[in-house]
Amino acid sequence: MKSYSQNRFPVGCTGYGTTGPIYTESQQQGLRDRSPNLDVLRALAVGFVVVSHLLIEHSYTSIGGYHTQSLGTLGVYIFFVHTCLVLMQSLERQCHTYGNRPIALGFFVARAFRIYPMSIVIVVLVASVEWTFSDTPPSLFAFLSNVFLIQNLTGSPSVTPVLWSLPYELQMYLFLPALFTVASSGRAWRRIVALWCASVALVLLLRRFGLGFDLIRFFPCFLSGVLAYCLRNTPRTRPPFLLFAYVGAVAAIFPLLVEMRLSATVLSWVICPMLAMIIPKCREVKSRWLQRCGDTIARYSYGIYLVHVPRACQIFYVERGHEIILRGLFYDRCNDHEKAQEAESRIPIPVELIIVDPPFETATTG
Template identity: 25%
Template sequence: MAATESHRDLVVTVIPALDGLRALAAGLVVLTHAAFLTGFGATGGLVGRLWSRGDFGVAIFFALSGFLLHRGLVAADVQGRLDGFGYAVKRAARILPAYWMVLAVVAAGATPPLRDVVIHAFALQIYWPDAWIGAFGQSWSIATEIAFYVALPLAVLALRLLRRRHPNAPLPVLCVMAAALTATSGIGGDAVVGQDIFYDRWLHSRAPHFLIGMICAETLLAPEHRVTQVLTRWGGDVVACLAVAAGAYLLATTPIAGGLDLSPGTATDVVVRTALSGVVALGLLLPLTHGGASGYRAALSHHTVRYLGVISYGLFLWHVPVFIGLYAVSGVREFTGALLPLLTLGVPVSLGLAAATHRWVEVPSSRLAGRFLARRRHRQSDGREHEHSDAPLNR
């Protein structure tokens, strides 16, 4: 997709490879949890460290959300069609039904305290120090994502005011924000599991990843801007982008980025990981949003890879409960190995549940939301026509 598309194209243009990138991110998240639960991250040498750093997949998810949602909202705003209520309904329908369904299954199987279930149901678990459900621990990122959903329309409105006065200002402002929030992402570090709040999971700490996607989307409205030209030049060099992303990922497996367990580490660790994961996300995203045809784009656009991306939300929700359930049924203790059986059984089961959830929960809920919003638009249109017909004629 060329960076010179009009803002109208921002809404209708589909980039198939982004589904494939979502599949890649989900795969990384699955690997990191498999490495953690089996102890492979600590015993598997370089491969184990690489798997353990698969938590960078979350940064990729966030960058994708930043790009796709900001692109749509800004285009609607520029065209005077920004509908905050419709946006909220679509986001809720996309995320919550599947989330609540898996949470209900986890609550029935793991029987956590009702308090923790309620906190998770409202996606507030990152704001409590001890609201932890082990079989649903990966769900923290949904709480962060929802915080971004709430903040994004406000950001778009703020950028509208800025754009009217200084049309070229939004891009550098977003870039400065990304840099500043990366530097401050470690605020509240050194948290102790079960005792302290993990502030590194709050939006202020993860915002740089969303901002990476937002910056990529914003450049499509300013094809002549210097930032756009730089990103377009970088995105056109696929090999360099992937090499930089791979280098940042590999560097993150060393002590420079702190430990490879689930603890946030020191404030410095958080800042380093935020920066490196941002580089990884940008390096993987940029060739798809600003580059041309490539083997990388073709691989991620393959129909099988795309389908895995389409059902990746369900895979994200289901894989940890499935992994924990397999340990419980087998009697094998966690952190004692069994990597191959866990992946051999757990991944197909998780994929099957993800496919079923997509077909029977995600798609119907999104369609229901679409029909509701269509009826709402129809009623509003009828109301405007009625007001117009009742208006006195100008003489």
């Protein structure tokens, strides 16, 4: 029997109808198995983002040289790597499901229905409150830019801070079927490494000449996820502790380096490829409680990501007579933050919000 890496997909079984690898039924089943490691990794990523915003909410922007906002940025970098990896696996499953039919259009439609419904609800909700209560509400142009998640193209501010990363992710989806074709060919990891180097060189070149590179600055992070997919057949000889120890070490060191004025973007070019090379080498975590926690948090991570920011208190309100005081739906638009905090301390009204949404993208969904 051929080895796992020697088989081939039937012709037309990649995003644009080219030839790629195919696997036996038992090997395909292995690819579809739940990955507790990826669930825990995604849970850690969303946890970093939430903790970062909670610290910022309480004015802890720096703790002993620890740049707290960068912890959230690290969480987004992990999201980029994780999402590209599991979407490549999703494209592979679609190939097995639909045979030699093109899958790119279906992939784009599926991703749009996964991302847009909840983001639109959040944008409409936040913008409606701002139009009602804020002295500086978003313009119609900014509102529509947020609805379509193209703020990075129009230069409009995000109506809630966490939306900044979604445009980059959506735009990267346009390249994934083509990258899947490349990743399904022989010696794929070498081609992906070459693309990674080219993207880094392009960013540096554009930066050197003072040209805009915002649209491609995160390509190396996304390509790291594709690299992890190319290395999926690596023997899993390392304990899962290695993966989580690496993430923990980076979470401790990365904000310190950013506080020392090192470029977060440049640091991501080291952090993300290292993560991509570690993920395939590690065996799955065996702890049942850790598996359950990772699965639950990863399943609702998109809802957590979108809803938590307007910072724990965006969803909380205080009644003062007949007036409802909403505490700054934007970090940069809150004009009366101290008064709102004082009011809430006098009349605390906790509001619990449970968001039930489909999984954003876990290792078991596509």
